[in-house]
Amino acid sequence: MKDKAIELAPVDKIVAGYSHDYDSNLIAILQESQDEYGYLPKSVLKEISRLTDVPLTRIFGVVTFYSQFTLIPRGKHSIKICNGTACHVRGVDEVKDRVKEYLNVTEGQTTADYQFTLETVACIGTCFLAPVMMVDDRYFGKLTTDTVADIVKEYSN
Amino acid sequence: MLKRLKSHDDLIAMRKSGDKKLKQDKVKASICMTGCRALGAQEVYEEFGKQVKKQKLQDKVEVVETGCQGLCARAPVMTIDPPDAPSIFYGRVTVDIVPDIISNTILKGEVINKLCYASAGKKIPYLNDIPFYSRQNKIVLRNCGIIDPNSIEQYIEKKGYDAFAKALFEYDPEQIIREITKSGIRGRGGAGFPTGLKWGFCRKAKGDTKYLICNADEGDPGAFMDRAILEGDPHAVIEGMLIAARAIGSEKGFVYVRAEYPIAVSHLRNAIAQARKLNLLGNNILGSGFNFDLEIKMGAGAFVCGEETALIASIEGKRGMPRPRPPFPANSGLWNKPTNINNVETLANIPVIIAEGADWYKQLGTKNGSGTKIFALAGKVKNTGLVEVPMGTTLREIIFDIGGGIPGRRGFKAAQMGGPSGGCVPEEHLDLPIDYESVKEVGAIMGSGGLIVMDNDTSMVDISRYFMEFVQEESCGKCVPCRVGTRKMLDILTRITKGEGCKEDIEDLKEMAYVTQTASLCGLGQTAPNPVLSTIRYFMNEYEALIK
Secondary structure, three states, X not given: OOOOOOOOHHHHHHHHOOOOXXXXXXXXXXXXXXXXXXXXXXXXXXXXXXXXXXXXXHHHHHHHXXXXXXXXXXXXXXXEEEOOHHHHHOXXXXXXXXXXXHHOOOOOOEOOOOXXXXXXXXXOOOHHHOOOEEEOOEEEXXXXXXXXXXXXXXXXX | OOOOOOOHHHHHHHXXXXXXXXXXXXXXEEEEOOHHHHHOHHHHHHHHHHHHHHOOOOOOEEEXXXXXXXOHHHOOOEEEEOOOXXXXXXXXXXXXXXXXHHHXXXXXXXXXXXXXXXXXXXXXXXXXXXXXXXXXXXXXXXXXXXXXXXXXXXXXXXXXXHHHHHHHHOOOHHHHHHHHHHHOOEOXXXXXXXXXXXXXXXXXXXXXXXXXXXXXXXXXXXXXHHHHHHHHOHHHHHHHHHHHHHHHXXXXXXXXXXXXXXXXXXXXXXXXXXXXXXXXXXXXXXXXXXXXXXXXXXXXXXXHHHOHHHHHHHHOOOOOOOOOOOOOXXXXXXXXXXXXXXXXXXXXXXXXXXXXXXXXHHOOEEOOEEOEEEEEXXXXXXXXXXXXXXXXXXXXXXXXXXXXXXXOXXXXXXXXXXXXXXEEEEHHHOOOEOOHHHHHHXXXXXXXXXXXXXXXXXXXHHHHHHHHHHHHHHOOOOOHHHHHHHHHHHHHXXXXXXXXXXXXXXXXXXXXXXXXXXXXXXXXXXXXXHHHHHHHHHOHHHHHHHHO
């Protein structure tokens, strides 16, 4: 399987920025590449391996170890629902169910139109506003089953 | 514009020029622009800016963007400081009410009642009268919520980098370590290891290259003090690192931050850039010949990376898996060089200890733990937020006096301390003075300071299952006791919560907990059974009710 359509110039540029030390900057290279492509396509990982001399097996090992990395395309917006203790105690499960129902996806899935990817996260450190979620880099607190769908809806437009 | 500081005198001169600015006759309107952003603080801040410009009030009002002001339950919050009157605290501020705040409170000094903190039907307008604030002792959070975290000038005006200059010009490295050891400070990240001792090990370790790491991989669900410190006062952490670097003899440091904390990363990045411009980071710092620089490393979402050997592997660009100790990082850590790792809160304490002295610091707290501890108060409690109190304060004071008690009619059931490595403390221990040892005796741990309050509505078996699910997902899989033990315990707990448990389950849980605790490779597995054991110890009736 080849994903030929993927332009490799951006990853070449990202890797070049770390020419002083590829090895210990592998995670940073992968993070920047994922920001660029939205996920980590196979051809990009191969290109990183070719340029840095880091074996593809090690790269794959790192990618699959950290929950931040994904090998499949993600939606335009990422929704991270907090699964922390305070959120758990304050009823995040119902909020999560409401989002799942609204987007018609389960955890880890992306909507058919590639607008949203739904994830849960261990804790985003805003426990005082529990239950909480993050849409991209923005925090939304004190969620209820009534408010959460409206927030998501705003991002659909 | 930031000018390079060539000497200690330059730093003092910069602070003195700042002193003048502080005395200006403006009303200061400080808005929390970190955690409160989740409830619209950004919009409120922008509206203030717009109104001040429109009404041409630039000479009368100074709008300041601050870090966490602590009383997060009232978000978005702000403080108004008239030049010669007490601070007024407002909560649940909205864009619509900004013009009223300006015309009534800022210009006329009149309080808007509906924005004030209320307790038992009584409105309390002044910050220092609110029990949430008056009963705290802010040492580490001294600047948090007061200064603009993106302004190194404001940090320096508050005597910032003064302690570092003292450590650099008046103390030799051994003296710094003696002072820190004497202060009795212990690591705030969870394990509570004496900081001075740790620094001493690294100083004595053989090798020319030594590394210093700030562990900002705050992963415990329910803890958010490190996030607040980095967002609200990043220079305090940098200053603490500079002092630590001088003490152990390191020229290169790393801050390992969670990727889930974008505001913290941005404030820290800005703070490092400012410190470099002023020559507080880099070569020949303040003309002393001392070199130190910092680099940010972003985590990629793995709880186990809070463990120091796993964190080191992650900085090296590998899978974040722990390895057996010894060798300890102090002798062989990052790239096999001597490495010292401290937590954010620990490092933010360091400048205060150097500035005020170990004897002063030791007066705070108990014999097992000096200084203060920041608790992240959340769950079923009225005043959720950040609370800094001296060690030895009781849970009752934190939850009821400062936290305002439990909302609604349901009563207090337990306080979960220390996250997935900790335990649930029941009502009978509410009057226990909290320090490292006392908390351990009742089956929890101080941990990073997460404090989640649970009311009578919360099922303790469900909580125990919740934490087990968390550690099971986060177990890196390297050692069998943790990988299999957490899975088996989770299976049993899930069965019990579904009402399908059997009598033998409790004994099986206890046995597996013992094996996982004693045979796991790192702290994650060794402490993973704590929530199960503490709930069995105090809430056995709830297990029995589900098993019947």
